[in-house]
Amino acid sequence: MGYLSISLLGLMGLAAIGYGSPTVSYLNDMEEEPDSEEFGQFMGRKKTTCKCGWTNKSFGRIVGGKPAEENEYPYLVRVSMDTSWGVANICGGTIVTNYHVLTASHCTTDVDAQYYVTTGQHIVNLPSNRSRMYRVEKVINHPEYNQINDWNDLSVLVIAEKMEFNQFVGPVCLPSANRIDLPGQWVKAAGWGDTQYYGSSSVVLMKVFLKVIGHKECQEAYKGSDDVAPNPIQFCTYRTKKDTCQGDSGGPILWLDPKTNRYTLVGVVSFGIACADGTPAVNTDVQVYMPWILATIKDNQRGSDTSCHID
Incomplete structure (x- = not known):
């Protein structure tokens, strides 16, 4: 039921065809994405057990739904x-x-x-x-x-x-035993998937910031189906007119650890209804597994x- 290839939709939205209610609170979140210019560039105050989760970037800014820099995400x-x-x-x-x-x-x-x-x-x-x-x-x-x-x-x-x-x-860095409280936090997805629902896939690696929403909100969005598990083995991401889509499945959901300034793999892209249609995307929660x-x-x-x- 998952997208057999899920992709980063940063350019346009589509008419909603999902299960969710258009009044749920995550649809009203208009918070600005963080400035990620130095994310993954320099080691933070806390170390990792080996080199992981770094980025390769110049200091020019490229924000969500835009091409990543060459080999920006080595993992x-x-x-x-x-x-x-x-x-x-x-x-x-x-x-x-x-x-x-x-x-x-x-x-x-x-x-x-x-x-x-x-x-x-x-x-x-x-x-x-x-x-x-x-x-x-x-x-x-x-x-x-x-x-x-x-x-x-x-x-x-x-x-x-x-x-x-x-x-x-x-x-990439993997999560430690201390669980990361993800709801409400910004995460990043990257992939070569479609730039619109059942459109053509991107030939250039794309990246986008998404917001993690609460498990109950995600269940409400998929009300009437059993796609979202009753126990939180998944988490959902959403951002207006920005999404993962066909072609990005299996790719990473990355969280920037502020203590290490390194990206940690917190999710694997799993499925959605359409792309950027008002229904959140569902990701496998790596921490659980x-x-x-x-x-x-x-x-x-x-x-x-x-x-x-x-x-």
């Missing part, structure tokens, strides 16, 4: 698969170790297919000495993934060979491929 990858007509780009994903990428289970339901991840990419299908495609050796979808309502929509991809890290390719993620990495470990988190 973002493109997920593709073999098809009868060749290799097709299907989703986004996020690097967590030299051998592991997180994405959404609805992107990898065919566990026998051959998948690939491309690191260091900015413009789709444009050759670059910074980008490289790696073969996925193993797909590990969450054992309780529900294809009907996309609950537990999370997958670990085990890469066949070590992904080489440098300034332009590296891991950290025990499973860490156990899965440990069970499929190659050398010292440990994930990074707040020290």
Whole structure:
């Protein structure tokens, strides 16, 4: 039921076709997005266990719904698969170790297919000495993934060979044991998805700021369906006329930790009704699944491929 490729809609809205009420409070939130010029640039006062979550930026400003700078998010990858007509780009994903990428289970339901991840990419299908495609050796979808309502929509991809890290390719930070209270906070999404509902996908990596809304508000927006779980294993994001859409599924929802000034992976893009239609997008809450993620990495470990988190 998820977008089989979800995308960043920063340019236009569409007529609402969702379940939600147009009077819910998140629709009235007109708060200005934060100034992110220095986000991820310099280390904060608190350290991480290894280098993670940094950004590559010049000091020119680019705000939500606009192209990201080249390799701005070194941990973002493109997920593709073999098809009868060749290799097709299907989703986004996020690097967590030299051998592991997180994405959404609805992107990898065919566990026998051959998948690939491309690191260091900015413009789709444009050759670059910074980008490289790696073969996925193993797909590990969450054992309780529900294809009907996309609950537990999370997958670990085990890469066949070590992904080489440098300034332009590296891991995101993962949440620590201290839960981040997300409702009301700004988060960032990035991907190559459609720029309007069932429109054409972007060839350039796009980024957008979104606001996390409360679980009860999200349930109310999806009233009449069971798409949003009764327990908070998901969280919702919303911003007027800005959204994730087809093509961005499996990609990251990033939270800037003010103590480390590094981006932490707090969500994986899962699904929505349409794009920027007044209904919030639903994301898998990475914090809930950290025990499973860490156990899965440990069970499929190659050398010292440990994930990074707040020290």
